Amino acid sequence: VVLASGWVMFGMHDDAKILAVAVASALAALVGALLLVRWILRPLERLRAASARLAGGELSARASESGPRELLELGGSFNEMAASLERLFDARRQLVAWASHDLRTPLASLRAMVEALEDGLATQDEYLPAIREQLETLSVLVDDLFELARIDAGALTLELHDAQLGELVSSCLRALDAEARARNIRLAAQLDPADPTVRIAPEKIERVLLNLLTNAVRHTPSDGAVSVVVQPDSDHVVVAVEDTGAGLTPTAARRMFERFWRDDEARTRTTGGAGLGLAIAKGLVQAHGGAMWAENRSSGGARIAFTLPLADAPS
Structure with missing residues (x-):
C-alpha cells in the first residue's frame, strides 16, 4: 500500500495498514479542504474589504475578479454597481456645481439692482422689468431642478390619458407662432391623417x-423653416422636430441631452437657458416608455425625434 508521503508499507498487519491508509487519506483531504477554503475565502475577504471601503465613501473601491465562477460573477457585479455609484455621485457633484453657477448669476444681478435702488441711483420703473425677468429666470431654473430630481428619483407622477397628437402639435405651433414670425421662420406640421391615439400625460408631452x-x-436662420413630423409605427408613434439650420456638430449630437451642457458655438446665454431643457425632455419621454435621439437631416438641418406608445399598444 502506498501512503500519501510516498512510503510503502511492508510487513504490517492488515488492521494497521487500513488505519495508516485512513489517516493518510484524512490528512490529504484536510490539506485539500484547507487549500480549497483558502481559495474561496481569499476573494470573499477581498470583496468584504472592498464593500467596507465603498461604504466608507471610497467610490473607486473595486473587488478582485478571481476565484470560482460564482465569486467571479459576484465580483464583476459588485464592480459594476460601484462604477454606477461613482458615475452617479460625479453627476450629482456636477449638478450642484452647475446649478450653483446658474443660480448665482441672476442673484448677483438682483443684488446689484436692489443696491442701486437703495442708493438712489435708479428708479423703480427702470429696474422693475429687469427684476421680474431675473425672478422668472430663477423660478424656471428651480422648477427645472425639481423636475430633474423627480425624474432621477423615479418619483415623477404621470396622469396618463388617451390623446390625439394632432391638436397637441397644433397648440404648440400656435404658442410659438409670434416668435417664429418675428424671426421670419415658417412653422409647419406633417400629421398622419388617422391622427393616432397615444397614451400620454398631455402637459408633459406639451x-x-x-x-x-x-x-x-432659435437655431434656425431667417427665412428658414421648422416642422413637426408625426409618423405612426407598429406599436408606437415617432414625433420629430426638424429645422433648416446649420445642423448639429458631432459633439452637440453626442452631448446635447446632458444637463447644463451648452454648445459654446451655438447655445450661449443669448440663445439658450441653463441647459436643462433637453435633459428634462428626454427624461419625460423615457418616463412614458419612449426614447429620444438627435441627428442631422440628409437635406440639411437638425432632427430631434422621440417615440411615444400608442394607446392600444400591448403593455
Whole structure:
C-alpha cells in the first residue's frame, strides 16, 4: 500500500495498514479542504474589504475578479454597481456645481439692482422689468431642478390619458407662432391623417414639444423653416422636430441631452437657458416608455425625434 508521503508499507498487519491508509487519506483531504477554503475565502475577504471601503465613501473601491465562477460573477457585479455609484455621485457633484453657477448669476444681478435702488441711483420703473425677468429666470431654473430630481428619483407622477397628437402639435405651433414670425421662420406640421391615439400625460408631452420647437426656432436662420413630423409605427408613434439650420456638430449630437451642457458655438446665454431643457425632455419621454435621439437631416438641418406608445399598444 502506498501512503500519501510516498512510503510503502511492508510487513504490517492488515488492521494497521487500513488505519495508516485512513489517516493518510484524512490528512490529504484536510490539506485539500484547507487549500480549497483558502481559495474561496481569499476573494470573499477581498470583496468584504472592498464593500467596507465603498461604504466608507471610497467610490473607486473595486473587488478582485478571481476565484470560482460564482465569486467571479459576484465580483464583476459588485464592480459594476460601484462604477454606477461613482458615475452617479460625479453627476450629482456636477449638478450642484452647475446649478450653483446658474443660480448665482441672476442673484448677483438682483443684488446689484436692489443696491442701486437703495442708493438712489435708479428708479423703480427702470429696474422693475429687469427684476421680474431675473425672478422668472430663477423660478424656471428651480422648477427645472425639481423636475430633474423627480425624474432621477423615479418619483415623477404621470396622469396618463388617451390623446390625439394632432391638436397637441397644433397648440404648440400656435404658442410659438409670434416668435417664429418675428424671426421670419415658417412653422409647419406633417400629421398622419388617422391622427393616432397615444397614451400620454398631455402637459408633459406639451412641455417636450415646446422645448424642442423653441430650440429649433432659435437655431434656425431667417427665412428658414421648422416642422413637426408625426409618423405612426407598429406599436408606437415617432414625433420629430426638424429645422433648416446649420445642423448639429458631432459633439452637440453626442452631448446635447446632458444637463447644463451648452454648445459654446451655438447655445450661449443669448440663445439658450441653463441647459436643462433637453435633459428634462428626454427624461419625460423615457418616463412614458419612449426614447429620444438627435441627428442631422440628409437635406440639411437638425432632427430631434422621440417615440411615444400608442394607446392600444400591448403593455
